[in-house]
Amino acid sequence: MFNSILFATTASPTCDDAAKVAFDLAKKYNAALHVFHVFGIPTRGASPFVTDVRTGEQETLDDDYMAWVKEEMKSTYAARMEGVNKAQIDCTVGAPATEILRKAWKEDVDLIVMGAHTRQDDVGAYRYRQIAGSTMQRVARGSRCPVLIVSRPCNTCFWYFNNIVFGADFTKASTAAFKFAYQTAKHIGSKLYLFHAIDLSEMRFGQTAGQEDIEQRITEARRQMEERYLSQMKEFDNFDVEVWEGIPHVEILKFAREKNADLIIMAHHTREVDPEKALLGSTVEQVVLRSACPVVSVNRLDKIQSGDVPLVQASKTETVP
Amino acid sequence: MAEPAEKTPLESIPLAEPATALPVADAGIEAGVQALTPRTIADTVRRVLGAETGARLKAYLSTCTHCGLCAQACHFYLSNAHDPSYAPIGKIKHTLWELLKRKGQVSPEFIRQASLIAYTQCNMCRRCAIYCPLGIDVAYMISVVRRICRALGVTPLYLQDTVNSHSATHNQMWVKADEWVDTLQWQEEDARDEIPELRIPLEKEGADIMYSIIAPEPKFQAGLIYKAAVIMHVAGVDWTMPARPGWDNSDMAMYSGDYDIMGRIKRFHFDTAARLRVKKIVMGECGHAFRSVYDTGNRWLGWRMPPIETQHAIDFYYDLLTSGRIKVARKYEEPVTLHDPCNIVRGYGLHEKARYVVNALCEHFVEMTPNREYNYCCGAGGGVINCGPPYKQTRMRGNSVKARQLEATGVKVLIAPCHNCHSGLEDISQHYHLGLEVKFLADIMYEVMEK
Known part of the structure; x- marks a missing residue:
């Protein structure tokens, strides 16, 4: 399912939850794992110094320091590293989001794993999206491959996922997200919930949606579900379709809780200019911050193996016709 | 200084704060000052003023009437309780005039102060030149001070690091040669997701335009290259970018006073355009690079105007819009x-x-x-x-x-x-x-x- 995974880490305990998932995934799929850390720099320009993530002190950036940090990362993740065959530890200096995307492009990875918070005291806080995990947002928007965001301890490992929720919004990016959701569910053998929330928050002042109007839109959404997604699924019937109405991120979270979801998969819009089309764009960020389970953000098709082609590692262990 | 806890309303943004000197520790300046002797200072001042200045500086110095009108132009003065030491003329008085008056017989401590004033308390924005009834270009005089400080090795560390990068890599941010090409390829691939036939043409000899940018773009804001490529593609421009060094048009050496490096990187930039036989250079949205290309750097090299036509992005966008090569689908709505x-x-x-x-x-x-x-x-x-x-x-x-x-x-x-x-x-x-x-x-x- 995955050949190459990029785990972007702050190399601090805030990323431990994400680390567990990243290393587990690499083990499970025998994927190459790139453990990658970007030094923040204390200025907008180039800098001879970096801020050490653990001590918060200023360090001179040179080969010695780089080697020392890599060594530290190696010992931090030594226990997790066992059983991972192709792990590579790397670090660089620069703007974190840009460097993570650059690395993902360079190594041609098919999944990025990262935490949502950069600071430990942010955990659990209901921060607004300007503040929380701005690196995560930028990466999720710019990435060509799915981005798995882990902000809470994930106790079920990736292959134990039982209930996957796919939050649909009928855009091109959403089709990519669907493909990923479908393949993951099929591969793992878990239940897939296709979910859409009619957005009522957009109602203008003084205008409330009549029941008839809402029902009409629900019918339309179900038709779209059928046309866009259900028709794509072959030999897979372990799914359910639901359409609710309300504020999308709230509805998705409610739905996920009700279904005991352990993975949410959504589209994240990069360059959709028309905001109406990109309904879920900011919703992903809201969901990530509040979700109890990991969230995968997908915005493009090109790194998702297409159709019913046997999934890479699966072909060896499972029966694929 | 403690930051205000919440949003500051307009009235409470102080127009004038008490002028207290901010303590600064700058390893570059400290190291430079440690190495100074009165003799090296005097020699260097004499050499720079004698060999590199002339009628222009003399005219400015002899026409200034000390009227102080330039003070009102300077944001440092206006924001620092109208402290006269922040007035453009005050900054010259504390630096260049003293150096001239004492014929370079000043202490290392004086050079430290002069360096702080010239490098960090003047943006060389030339607003004061607009206010001066005689049109004196104070920024030029500050640049002379910087030149002297640089010649003495008293330069802020971070600034010097970018200059070192210019010198070693021909770009400002230590971008390695392969990183540059990788970044372009990366952005091209990303953009092709949106426009499948889009290309970022590299090393295309004889193209109409060479598009040059500053190093922070590939380093931090690669998305800007993507956007530029889309604009070029939609406008149907025959353009290219260099695959080898020479793509960076920025120039921190101009600001540090390292004119030898400035000349070297400017020549390299022009040479790159000449090598690609392009009709003109279009530069990204950067101001200082333009100053270096059409004013300071070219003149250091002896060209009154850039040897190859050079156009700033604004000028280029203006052409694209007026000629209808870029059409607006729906105007940006927010004010x-x-x-x-x-x-x-x-x-x-x-x-x-x-x-x-x-x-x-x-x-x-x-x-x-x-x-x-x-x-x-x-x-x-x-x-x-x-x-x-x-x-x-x-x-x-x-x-x-x-x-x-x-x-x-x-x-x-x-x-x-x-x-x-x-x-x-x-x-x-x-x-x-x-x-x-x-x-x-x-x-x-x-x-x-x-x-």
Whole structure:
């Protein structure tokens, strides 16, 4: 399912939850794992110094320091590293989001794993999206491959996922997200919930949606579900379709809780200019911050193996016709 | 300095703060000062003034009537309790005049102070030249001081690091040769997702245009290359980018006073365009690079004007819009305001074209006051932001007047068609809690154009 995974880490305990998932995934799929850390720099320009993530002190950036940090990362993740065959530890200096995307492009990875918070005291806080995990947002928007965001301890490992929720919004990016959701569910053998929330928050002042109007839109959404997604699924019937109405991120979270979801998969819009089309764009960020389970953000098709082609590692262990 | 806990209302942004010297520790300056002797100082001052200055400096020095009108022009003066030592003339008095008067017989401590004044308390924005009844260019005199400090080895560490990078790599950010090509390929692949036939043509000899940018783009803001490529593609421009060094048009050596390096990198930039046999160079949205290409760097090399036609992005966008090669699908709706960057407005007069472009792209344009050639500096230019974190508070305190000017527009989207301005204004917005979204023209053009 995955050949190459990029785990972007702050190399601090805030990323431990994400680390567990990243290393587990690499083990499970025998994927190459790139453990990658970007030094923040204390200025907008180039800098001879970096801020050490653990001590918060200023360090001179040179080969010695780089080697020392890599060594530290190696010992931090030594226990997790066992059983991972192709792990590579790397670090660089620069703007974190840009460097993570650059690395993902360079190594041609098919999944990025990262935490949502950069600071430990942010955990659990209901921060607004300007503040929380701005690196995560930028990466999720710019990435060509799915981005798995882990902000809470994930106790079920990736292959134990039982209930996957796919939050649909009928855009091109959403089709990519669907493909990923479908393949993951099929591969793992878990239940897939296709979910859409009619957005009522957009109602203008003084205008409330009549029941008839809402029902009409629900019918339309179900038709779209059928046309866009259900028709794509072959030999897979372990799914359910639901359409609710309300504020999308709230509805998705409610739905996920009700279904005991352990993975949410959504589209994240990069360059959709028309905001109406990109309904879920900011919703992903809201969901990530509040979700109890990991969230995968997908915005493009090109790194998702297409159709019913046997999934890479699966072909060896499972029966694929 | 403690930052205000919540948003500061307009009235409480102090127009004038008490003028207390901010303690700064700068390893570059300290190391330089340690190595000074009175003799090296005197020799160096004599050498620089004797060999590199002439009628221009003499004219400025002999015509200045000490009227003090330049004071009102300077954002450092206006933001620092009208402390006369921050007036342009005050800065010259504490540096160049003393050096001349004492024929270079000054202490290392004097050089330390002169260096701090010249590098971090003047953005060389030339607003004061507009206010001077005699048209004296104080920025030029500051650049002479910087030149002397550089020759003495007393330069802020961060600034010197960027100059070292220029010298070693021909770009400002230590971008390695393969990283550059990788970045272009990466952005091309990303853009082809949107426009499958898009290319970023590398090393295309005989193309009409060589597009050159500054190193922070590939390093931090690779998305800008993507946007530029889309604009070029849609406009059907015959363009190219160099695959080898020479692609970076920025120039921090101009600001540090390292004119030998300045000359070397400018020549390299022009040589690259000549090697590719392009008709002209189009530069990204950067102000200081333009100053270096059409004013300072070329003249150091002996060209009165750039040897190859050179066009700033604003000018280029103006051409694209007026010739109809870029059409606007739907104008940007949110109200915007425009910051006039010093190097391309006071320095080159692109303000009306900038307004044409903004109005063509945006529905609601709100002027900030003062504007055009009277606009206040962003506080980042002149290499000051490149002097790094030790001087951030100097910059923030020294530009409350800009914060007031921005807040008075009541607008939340600020267009700054210059990288330095962009960074400086983001800092100001953050420091004074203005909540501004700072954008490049390319950001907006990409968003609203027909693709």
